[in-house]
Amino acid sequence: MKKNWVLSQEAFDVLLDWLDHDRDQAGRRYEEIRERLVRIFASRGCSGATDLADETINRVASKVVEVRETYSGDPALFFYVVANNIHKEYLRRKPPPASPISTSPPNLEKQFYCLEQCLDQLSHENRSLVIQYYQDDKKAKIERRRQIAERLGIAPNALRIRACRIRASLLECVEKCLEFDAD
Amino acid sequence: MDMSTLNKNSNDDFRHYLLGKLPESQREPLEQRLLIDSNFFDELLTTEDDLVDEYLSGKLNTEDRELFESHFSKSDEHQRKIQFGNGFLQYLNLENVRKQGVAVDVRPSFLNLFRRRPGLVAAAMLVGILVVACVSIFLYRRQIPAANTKQILAITLAPGSARAEGSDSTRRLQRPPANSSVHLQLEIAKNEYRSYRVDLLRENQLFATFDALPAEARNSHFIVDVAVDSSLLDVGDYRLKLSGMKDSNQAEFKDQYILRVTQ
Numbered sequence: 001m002k003k004n005w006v007l008s009q010e011a012f013d014v015l016l017d018w019l020d021h022d023r024d025q026a027g028r029r030y031e032e033i034r035e036r037l038v039r040i041f042a043s044r045g046c047s048g049a050t051d052l053a054d055e056t057i058n059r060v061a062s063k064v065v066e067v068r069e070t071y072s073g074d075p076a077l078f079f080y081v082v083a084n085n086i087h088k089e090y091l092r093r094k095p096p097p098a099s100p101i102s103t104s105p106p107n108l109e110k111q112f113y114c115l116e117q118c119l120d121q122l123s124h125e126n127r128s129l130v131i132q133y134y135q136d137d138k139k140a141k142i143e144r145r146r147q148i149a150e151r152l153g154i155a156p157n158a159l160r161i162r163a164c165r166i167r168a169s170l171l172e173c174v175e176k177c178l179e180f181d182a183d
Numbered sequence: 184m185d186m187s188t189l190n191k192n193s194n195d196d197f198r199h200y201l202l203g204k205l206p207e208s209q210r211e212p213l214e215q216r217l218l219i220d221s222n223f224f225d226e227l228l229t230t231e232d233d234l235v236d237e238y239l240s241g242k243l244n245t246e247d248r249e250l251f252e253s254h255f256s257k258s259d260e261h262q263r264k265i266q267f268g269n270g271f272l273q274y275l276n277l278e279n280v281r282k283q284g285v286a287v288d289v290r291p292s293f294l295n296l297f298r299r300r301p302g303l304v305a306a307a308m309l310v311g312i313l314v315v316a317c318v319s320i321f322l323y324r325r326q327i328p329a330a331n332t333k334q335i336l337a338i339t340l341a342p343g344s345a346r347a348e349g350s351d352s353t354r355r356l357q358r359p360p361a362n363s364s365v366h367l368q369l370e371i372a373k374n375e376y377r378s379y380r381v382d383l384l385r386e387n388q389l390f391a392t393f394d395a396l397p398a399e400a401r402n403s404h405f406i407v408d409v410a411v412d413s414s415l416l417d418v419g420d421y422r423l424k425l426s427g428m429k430d431s432n433q434a435e436f437k438d439q440y441i442l443r444v445t446q
Contacts, residue, residue: 039227045255049258050260077215079218134272161228
């Protein structure tokens with residue numbers, strides 16, 4: 001990649017067009033690929049996974065004009081090839097060792113307050129689902145989850161994914177709430 | 184290995200992948216599929232949450248716990264999930280306790296009984312009044328203050344890292360009465376930290392965390408006093424994990440204490 005290459009609006013438009021000719025569809029695909037690259041770098045144990053994903057996207061964008069004519073296949077897999085190169089460079093930079101896990105949030109009371117606020121923003125059904133799904137332990141939990149899935153008429157795995165999405169939205173909401181309070 | 188030969192039990196693959204122990208030959212097809220298969224990607228996210236919850240409730244085996252700490256938790260994204268998960272699970276535990284408290288308090292069944300059997304309820308109330316009167320007279324004669332003060336119990340626990348949970352030497356506490364507070368005094372030989380954190384676990388599930396606890400000198404040693412509301416202590420085995428807080432605000436595990444609450 002050329003040094004100091006900056007993602008311009010024009011290059012970004014070309015990238016989106018390569019992902020899909022429909023602009024909205026391309027935007028969604030772009031977000032999906034970015035989110036998944038972040039997860040891939042995180043799962044490889046990289047710190048700064050978001051930066052590495054953005055670096056990957058920038059590098060793909062810088063090559064897309066020359067690549068799009070000859071490349072065949074899902075563009076997401078081209079991102080993967082570039083991501084592998086970025087990862088090798090990351091490893092060569094000698095990444096910092098893992099910092100100890102801090103399970104204790106800075107202010108538990110504030111986090112509880114934010115959780116209450118965010119749970120209140122959910123629909124009644126989602127609120128009750130996420131609380132029931134993650135509550136209890138062992139057999140009681142398994143049985144409870146089976147009952148919830150049965151009540152909703154969905155497969156256990158679909159319930160698992162639904163609960164996970166609600167939990168992810170709660171995480172985003174709580175983080176925003178905590179940030180807002182810190183300002 | 185191509186994508187079609189991925190382990191059918193993808194949950195196991197994801198666990199190995201997230202803990203950094205999936206062989207390179209399997210990692211590549213898995214990652215490629217993550218990029219193009221939305222359902223597959225959703226599976227990864229749910230497995231992340233499961234791993235976080237298992238770690239926080241102490242359910243991971245030693246090898247996986249070490250990999251979780253050395254590999255999984257390296258990324259900021261996973262750290263976010265761990266921090267959130269910790270608060271969320273503690274919130275749910277408290278919510279559960281609160282809900283149980285409310286369940287005991289629910290009164291409609293009493294009202295229904297009153298509607299159906301007014302005579303029986305009136306007789307029961309009369310007996311109740313008589314019992315209260317007798318107890319009041321008894322207390323008055325013994326000159327015991329009748330004020331309904333919150334009862335406080337204290338129990339000292341010795342460090343027990345080498346002791347198996349539930350062994351004969353486990354310190355026992357009779358289930359404390361409602362509306363009381365139990366002071367669990369954790370003995371430590373030296374006071375090396377500016378403050379302490381105590382995690383209360385029941386059946387390996389984190390139940391509550393107590394932060395910013397000071398150590399107090401007691402004869403030749405020190406104690407860290409944890410005031411636990413009786414509503415958190417039901418019959419069962421409890422483990423208290425004591426960590427010292429370093430100046431960098433990082434917790435360092437010191438010792439564990441075992442307590443059995445009996446009927």
